[in-house]
Amino acid sequence: MNIDLLLLTILLACSLWAVLTRSLLMSAIALASVSIILTLLMFRLDAPIAAVFELSVCAGLITVIFVSTISLTKPITRVELKQQTKARIKRYWYLPVIVFALAGLLGFFMVFPEVPSLAALPDLDVKDVLWKLRQTDILGQIVIILAGVFGVVVLLKEKMNHDGE
Amino acid sequence: MSVLFVLVPLLLVMILNACCKKTMSIVASWLAGLYFLYQAGICVFWKSVWPINNLILFNFDIDALSLLMMLSIAIVAFSSLCVGLSTITESRKKFNFINLLLISVAGMNGVVMVRDLFSLYVFLEVTAVSSFILIALNKEIKDSLEGSFKYFVMSAIATVLMLSSIALLLMFAGDTSFESVRDAVQGTNNFYAVLAVGLFMGGLFIKGGLIPFHGWLPDAYSSAPAGVSVLLAGIVTKTTGIYTLIRVVSEIFGFNETIKSILLLLGIISIFVGAFAALLQTDFKRMLAYSSISQVGYIVLALGTGTGLGIAGAIFHLFNHSIFKTQLFVNSAAVEKQTGTTEMGRYGGLSNSMPVTGWTSVIAFLSTAGIPPFSGFWSKLIIIVALWTAGYHTYAALAILGSLITLAYFLYMQRRVFFGKSDKNSGIKEASIGLLIPAIILALITIGVGVFFPYLVDTIIVPISSIF
Numbered sequence: 001m002n003i004d005l006l007l008l009t010i011l012l013a014c015s016l017w018a019v020l021t022r023s024l025l026m027s028a029i030a031l032a033s034v035s036i037i038l039t040l041l042m043f044r045l046d047a048p049i050a051a052v053f054e055l056s057v058c059a060g061l062i063t064v065i066f067v068s069t070i071s072l073t074k075p076i077t078r079v080e081l082k083q084q085t086k087a088r089i090k091r092y093w094y095l096p097v098i099v100f101a102l103a104g105l106l107g108f109f110m111v112f113p114e115v116p117s118l119a120a121l122p123d124l125d126v127k128d129v130l131w132k133l134r135q136t137d138i139l140g141q142i143v144i145i146l147a148g149v150f151g152v153v154v155l156l157k158e159k160m161n162h163d164g165e
Numbered sequence: 166m167s168v169l170f171v172l173v174p175l176l177l178v179m180i181l182n183a184c185c186k187k188t189m190s191i192v193a194s195w196l197a198g199l200y201f202l203y204q205a206g207i208c209v210f211w212k213s214v215w216p217i218n219n220l221i222l223f224n225f226d227i228d229a230l231s232l233l234m235m236l237s238i239a240i241v242a243f244s245s246l247c248v249g250l251s252t253i254t255e256s257r258k259k260f261n262f263i264n265l266l267l268i269s270v271a272g273m274n275g276v277v278m279v280r281d282l283f284s285l286y287v288f289l290e291v292t293a294v295s296s297f298i299l300i301a302l303n304k305e306i307k308d309s310l311e312g313s314f315k316y317f318v319m320s321a322i323a324t325v326l327m328l329s330s331i332a333l334l335l336m337f338a339g340d341t342s343f344e345s346v347r348d349a350v351q352g353t354n355n356f357y358a359v360l361a362v363g364l365f366m367g368g369l370f371i372k373g374g375l376i377p378f379h380g381w382l383p384d385a386y387s388s389a390p391a392g393v394s395v396l397l398a399g400i401v402t403k404t405t406g407i408y409t410l411i412r413v414v415s416e417i418f419g420f421n422e423t424i425k426s427i428l429l430l431l432g433i434i435s436i437f438v439g440a441f442a443a444l445l446q447t448d449f450k451r452m453l454a455y456s457s458i459s460q461v462g463y464i465v466l467a468l469g470t471g472t473g474l475g476i477a478g479a480i481f482h483l484f485n486h487s488i489f490k491t492q493l494f495v496n497s498a499a500v501e502k503q504t505g506t507t508e509m510g511r512y513g514g515l516s517n518s519m520p521v522t523g524w525t526s527v528i529a530f531l532s533t534a535g536i537p538p539f540s541g542f543w544s545k546l547i548i549i550v551a552l553w554t555a556g557y558h559t560y561a562a563l564a565i566l567g568s569l570i571t572l573a574y575f576l577y578m579q580r581r582v583f584f585g586k587s588d589k590n591s592g593i594k595e596a597s598i599g600l601l602i603p604a605i606i607l608a609l610i611t612i613g614v615g616v617f618f619p620y621l622v623d624t625i626i627v628p629i630s631s632i633f
Binding site: 151 | 168172173175176179225261264265268270272275279281283284287288290291295296297301302304455
């Protein structure tokens with residue numbers, strides 16, 4: 001239990017690091033660390049296959065794509081960075097306050113009842129789960145991937161052409 | 166055969182992108198248009214085309230409600246295609262628009278056909294992802310990226326809520342199919358079951374843009390390209406938010422006093438805040454966006470009664486609203502294209518130079534305000550009767566009052582845009598045929614549904630209310 005709590009805390013810290021850091025590269029690395037810790041948590045929760053997927057796709061593949069894309073970009077200057085930081089603090093100073101207030105409220109006033117015993121899940125092979133139980137979702141996944149491809153085409157490809165012109 | 170409604174658009178997208186880009190970009194619009202007409206046709210003649218649903222591949226299932234939703238999806242997608250083709254000038258953008266439209270339709274068809282909570286979530290995401298990209302199609306304009314990003318963030322929050330809820334429900338039911346979840350959830354007072362229901366409904370409120378979860382909606386609608394606004398306002402939020410809410414609440418979670426009062430309260434708040442906000446808008450598309458929130462309020466209010474009649478009224482108003490709101494957005498696209506602005510203060514007397522747009526818009530707004538003999542009158546009548554018979558007399562009275570405000574802001578809009586003096590806008594011509602065809606078809610549907618309502622009661626309303 002204590003290890004899980006520690007892992008969850010690190011997970012939270014890494015996610016905060018990913019959204020707060022100014023450097024895109026650092027952000028990508030932080031995101032990869034989030035995935036790695038999530039993998040550990042999944043292993044501890046007896047979900048080795050989900051963990052392997054998380055590790056290979058989210059921590060591995062996606063990080064590679066992020067880092068290679070970031071290496072093609074141009075970082076902003078120090079002056080711009082300072083201005084952006086100031087503007088952001090001015091705009092969002094209340095967000096951490098709200099988060100801490102909510103966390104405090106939840107911690108002090110909410111009493112969570114005992115988690116009920118789990119319903120029995122069918123003991124099936126991964127391939128059975130994917131191809132028999134979750135056939136429909138795979139079709140949905142294919143459509144999502146296609147949509148993602150168009151996202152890249154629409155939002156990024158033409159921009160590259162503009163830069164090239 | 167139901168899987169075809171997802172597979173065919175998917176295959177079309179693949180074929181369009183497989184080879185001969187030049188030929189494909191010419192035939193793309195025809196293929197997509199034909200597919201939408203085919204889908205609408207199948208939905209209308211469903212029983213005579215496929216008497217038995219004999220080939221059950223994948224877990225798709227079609228009932229009367231799914232058919233009605235798919236009919237609206239086909240009609241709105243066809244209108245959106247016509248508007249997109251007439252307003253987008255760049256050929257590559259046109260091609261991307263058609264592909265994304267097909268993907269979005271595949272996603273929405275999936276949403277209305279699945280009978281499993283997790284699959285529902287997957288197809289909701291398909292629709293959402295294609296919508297983010299569609300809103301940002303004109304990415305040169307800063308607003309459109311901002312609108313898209315707002316929708317993205319709010320949608321991500323909705324996703325988190327729904328996924329957590331699905332996880333909790335899986336714990337209880339051991340499965341995510343509608344039946345098992347229903348058996349596990351209904352009648353229990355367990356804290357986590359109630360939490361799961363609350364989280365899922367919260368996610369759907371965000372997706373449907375109900376007040377106070379509406380922050381993204383006016384920006385997304387008004388900053389998107391005209392064809393995309395038509396699709397978003399006409400059907401995307403209706404399918405992902407409202408249809409799903411109706412399906413999930415009436416088929417899985419069931420009605421109890423808390424759920425009913427939440428729905429009634431959110432419905433009435435949305436009706437009034439949406440209507441008053443619409444009164445204050447100066448931008449044509451933003452006004453329509455707030456009006457959309459207000460009309461969605463009626464649907465949720467009707468659902469809140471928890472009776473068969475109320476649910477049938479909600480679904481009927483959902484269909485009618487998707488038709489006349491699409492109509493109004495098509496008209497706004499025509500006006501925007503001919504005058505180059507969406508600011509209402511800069512129009513005036515457009516009815517003289519754009520008679521078809523002007524008059525179809527009159528039909529749509531009269532229907533929205535619930536004036537007989539148009540379709541909106543009947544659905545609002547059913548909603549108010551359902552509220553009254555369920556014993557919610559105050560809500561029924563407030564709903565009628567809300568309808569008056571609807572009439573007020575539409576009359577104000579009509580006076581500023583289409584009627585009045587026309588000296589500012591001399592030299593403006595009627596919109597192109599691509600924008601007039603959907604406007605005329607939609608106006609005919611609005612009138613037709615209103616006039617032939619007694620016939621439709623037996624073919625649409627009764628089968629749908631018998632599901633619940």
